[in-house]
Amino acid sequence: MAEGIRDKVVILGMGCTKFGERWDKSGGDLLVDALTEALEDAGIEKKDLQAAWLGVHIDEINIGKGGTYASNAMHLPFIPVTRLDNFCASGTEAFRGAAYGVASGAYDIALAIGVEKLKDTGYGGLPDSPAFGQEMVMVGPNATAPGMFAQLATAYAAKHKIPMERVKEAMTHVSWKSHQNGAKNPRAHLRKAVSKEQIAGAPMVAYPLGLFDCCGVSDGAAAAVVCTPEVFKKLKPNEPMVKVKALQIAVSSGEEAAYDRWDGASILTTRAASKRAYEEAGIKDPRKEISMMEVHDCFSITELCTMEDLWISPDGGAPDDILNGFFDLDGQIPCQPDGGLKCFGHPIGASGIRMIFEMYNQLLGRWPEDRAVKNPKFGLTHNLGGVPNNNVCSIAIFGVD
């Protein structure tokens, strides 16, 4: 009977570059910087790594296919390096590969690392890529990401009979809160608090999503060194252990896009993956037990719906929770304490590990008081790659012992 990997894998060290317009660094440079910080934090050397997993999405302009570019750039010692891509969940997928490698007993110490360099492509958004294969040719010209996520907002308002003004007010709070948090974070791309008036007065990109409801692209890399609890105790005796409590992925089945039973007002993969993750972690009531979250706020409505899809807010109750400050930094479950995608941008392969980096450091109590979550026990990360009706969702839960 499968039992998952709860408590079988520990984070030994992590690193994360500053995100931003990193025209001063190549993708390889960013990998080296993230790796160097992670190794220093772990207290080991490169020769101690036994395997590596690399998350990157737009391979054509960054890293290329395979593992050679990254292995060459980091001068890894002839170890297996596996490059993988699972849309916006690519970073967490890399972490999952390394964690499963350790949990299986194949390795004692493994590396997960993610990178993306999108600011010097000559194009503002994500460059065209054969991400969805043949489907992209059919669907791509007819749909944009904000257009499809905007429909999540209208479907949500209609289903729960909540006036759009109320949904919009909650989305404004989502963006305002992330900018408040990100302004304090030296690694964030955009460090600027904005007022609710400035958010509300922004142009509409796809109704009801305004400029501040949409995330941007960025350059960045993040890395995690994972090991068994036994190895950790030898290397860092008497230090607190940040353990992996759950790692789950759910991928759309085609039901949302092709059948007619999906109401368009929630993300089914998030509901499935989070349910399995809570079971793996032994969490019975996430609203009471989860201490903090980093979720995929590609659009403000995504974060709003995710609060319900993670079973934190009751169905139709996310706007009330958001506007009551439940997810603010001083609220019951702070969400995006580092500023989220709104302030870090989205270098796709790095984002998932950047989120884990925040949970890891919060659990160890390393951040200054003005952006520290009080006494966290469980931290959750969530990525959503794709569009509401066809996507990949990853959920990871961490705890400190």
Add this chain to the structure above:
Amino acid sequence: MAEHVHQPLEEEIRSIAGYYMVLEEGVLEYRDRRILYLVQMAAIETSCCGRGGMGFIYVPGYVTALKARRNRDGLWVSDVERVEGEEDRREITRLLRARHPGFNQVNFA
């Protein structure tokens, strides 16, 4: 009744995906009332989903007290009343588009 905080003219209000700025503020006489509106432009240059630019108009509402006081940041604050009626919104949109050709997007607070 709601408050409208006047942003400085021609100053970037930046998000991670781009920026917008207020080019000018205007008042439209409409059915014996005065509508405050802002002529704005935006550049969406680094969004995850592409890039573009636009001129647009933002309507805080009917003016009840124009620049009545300053807030803690020293910015002027006006008291306004939101435009709620769909018919009014359509007519105001038509009038503003006629006054500012090319500015097709009209958003109401």
